[in-house]
Amino acid sequence: MRRTFLIPRRKLPGAPASTNPANETRSAKALRTVAASGLILIAAALPSAAGEQVSPGLATERHDLKPKDKARVDRVVRPTTDFSRPEQFELMQGGAGTSEKRVNQDAFSHSSANITFEEEGTFKLGNGMFRKLWVSSPSSTQASDGLGPLFNARACQSCHLKDGRGHPPEGNSDATSMFLRLARPAETEEEKAALAERKVLNFPDPVYGGQFQDLAVPGLKGEGRMVISYQQFPVELAGGTKMVLRWPSYSVSDLGYGPMNPKTTLSPRVTPQMIGLGLVEQIHPADILANADPDDKDGDGISGKPSIVRDHKTGELTLGRFGWKASAPSIRQQSADAFAGDIGISTPDVPHHWGDCTKAQGTCLAMPNGVQDRLGPAEAPDPIMDLVTFYSQNLAVPARRDIDKPEVLRGKQMFYEAGCASCHMPKFVTRRDAPNKAQAFQLIWPYSDFLLHDMGEDLADGQQVGDATGREWRTPPLWGIGLTQTVNGHTFFLHDGRARNLTEAILWHAGEGQAARDRFAALPASDRDALIKFLESL
Template sequence: MPNLMRPRWTKLNSLALMVAGFAPAAISGPLDEPHLNITLRTDDEIARIERVLFGVDDYSKAHQFEAKPAGAATVRVLTNADAFSQPTENMPFEDELDFKVGNGLFRKLWVSSPSSTLASDGLGPLFNARSCQRCHIKDGRGHPPEDPKDNSISMFLRVSIPGGDAGAMVEIEDYIATSPEPTYGEQLQDFGLPGVPAEYRLQIDYEEIDVALSDGETATLRKPTYTAANLGYGPLHPDAMLSPRVAPQMIGLGLLEAIPAADILAQADPSDSDGDGISGRANIVWSVEYGMPMLGRFGLKAGHPTIRQQSAAAFAGDVGISSPLYPAPYGECTSAQVKCQTAPHGDQDVRGFEIDSEGLDLVTFYSRNLAVPARRDVNDPKVLRGKQVFYETGCVSCHTPAYVTHRLQDQPEQSFQMIWPYTDLLLHDMGEGLADNRPEARATGKEWRTPPLWGIGMTEQVSDHTYFLHDGRARSLLEAILWHGGEAEAQRNAVIEMPAADRVALIEFLENL
């Protein structure tokens, strides 16, 4: 077992070498970042980065830059549900209109074709929601249906079957070949336009599990079982693999995209060569836009390399909207769904696609620049004690606290900022309890990308719930921790066994992020 009392923020010690262009031999994978217009760092900047990025050994006060988790892009804290919907603080005035127009497209309710509103038609014919905002309500976190009558508007099931032609993916080492489910494609949609049957209804059944904690305390977890009920096009393939997904929060995406790939890859340790029990692997995925393998950063299994591709894929799968990256006018319905493929669509005449390149760029700009709120009371003694517990328990082995972003020529909001997202953006084996048993690119059925933690303490304020993890099964941050297994089992056990006061402090720290 690793030494849980040792501060673990140590895998970034080679940052100065990497930003200078030297990558240790252990780093593998694509370092090209064609989506970013990068200026190389100077020797002076490399030295400054080395000074500010270091392991923590003083928990008596907050780090001098910790109160602003997004650097100069950090915004003040609002006390209402709009806290995640603000533009970055350092956005140039002339770009604010693009942010507002992008917000309008993000919130737009799409309608079916044909329609007199030519700029808004093209919905479906199969879809999960009529707008991006319907899943990412207030740009926050989605949730599972809370009772059998509640729809699953911010949650769906991905689906695929094993095997198939890897095609260009043979360039990606350890790529796991899968294929769309022959009848239902890659995602199950629970809404259809008139005359086009919906694909399914999401059914979730929960089993209660009690967990004994130290000091006589207990916690109760709920273990979900997912069923694709009321299938509209016949049975699923017998080898179909289902993966539940809840819409994640939207803040800070542009800053995550601006983290140097080398800094992320430097933390990968697939063979656990340092013996700390934590591996971490990069998901290398295919870029639809650039036609090359790239580092996956976005999605619950890091299945997309850029915000633009993630946005276009969501338009196609969630709303049934075509774009230059995913041009099928009927979304992702299959050849077995004839009524879906032959229904009227909205990509004729005016735009060429249901959302064209300019519209996709505006949504990307909006998504890139949703701001991270400032932290609150970072020097509160309870918060500082919780921070010490978080670090010394080893949570920072995956939830890497801080980075310095690339210096970017045309993205001043994200350029050369010290940020505190608390993620390594790598894949980790989280054990059988959280396994969906569905691979995605290099990610196995037990691996998930480490989620960023910034803003997690404001979930209830923004989203009016406290559901966490990829499928919202955890009803509190403590429950989310207790579901950790695999590489994080030692940390989970440490939380179970630590004094109750330390558990309280740990949650105080997380709620302060």
């Protein structure tokens, strides 16, 4: 059996007319607003269940800073208007933890430069857990069994190749670093209420669960096979430059457990790079919420909105900031979800000993699990979770390159003037009260607002994930993007890797990104090339 999911394609425009330079980008307005009034408070826009107090994860003011420091931070993070030279500290885009080691295939795998000697040891142990190959139960290696029974990979490193960016299967390569999320819409009033109260992000397929898993332990069938096909169509840019974009469609074949629910949607996801996650975790929620404009009250066409989720442990509403749809509030929760969904390993945070197996997959649930009484009530107990979390929090951001080259500076100016910085906001200063001093009060340059944006029908997956609709995605950070080829040997971008280079990635922007995309397409070829050179320097 084979099911195909097609998204109607609209014709992408060619080279548009040049934009009006008087139109003020959101980054420019942010500069003006910050200068006039400091932090923007959007507490009124934050949803909350009846009777709930606003949690620290949704704070709209930075109580970690004294007024003097607050004013200093506001000055530092203002968007620049001087493109004649690099900004101060721009080279060190990951703050004091930036890696200045030689650029090679290991560029994303270095520890933060400012952690202690003792923490370096913890980081290396965490790296070992990240690379650990899990095996099926029962096994003589009792600290490593529990794989699956259904799974997509045997180790974290198998998906996050060299701690970098995944890719769609091309040629004879496998689909290990890309998978399909499965979800169906709410059908009953009870399900709709659970969504509204943020008790769930969405609802899995009743047979195949929340993730399509093509691998299985011995004695069990995998769920099937992901199939991708592409159609190509031309796009013309200013100056007569012609590009060919590829339009993907996704299906599943060789289903091992009967048909899927006809309303189940398939959402393809490549694994994102891992660098700088601990710094992102320590951006104060007030600084992310300050840039949200969910109702587009300023009329600029950009209505970024926060993803509000529940913390697994506390049950409190908090800010989601990790994942393609900002569905996870913390690195630990993101890791626990990945252990369960990708590898089929239970943790204290997500105690699913049979991973994503559903009630309809009785043979899967009948397989042995890897829980060992002497190690605790989960296959990956707290010590493993602590190590993997620490490792993920302390993967260093590489230093910038070529920041003073005229073409890169020109490209940076084009990036700002095209409006790219409206969503890919350049810089933040992390919270002073971060649990680890290595991430505290650091000026960082992730180039993201960590908000959800409607990216149009072209990039839509039709799948709701919490606050994110089927057309909305979190702005992905851009730091390190220029090293994708060096680290991972490819240049596939966007959530499903459909873009084969950075130019194609920009041309796929629609919805709230349409205006910036059109400005880019209208630039002279030399300015477009300069903008790409700027991105390659990140």
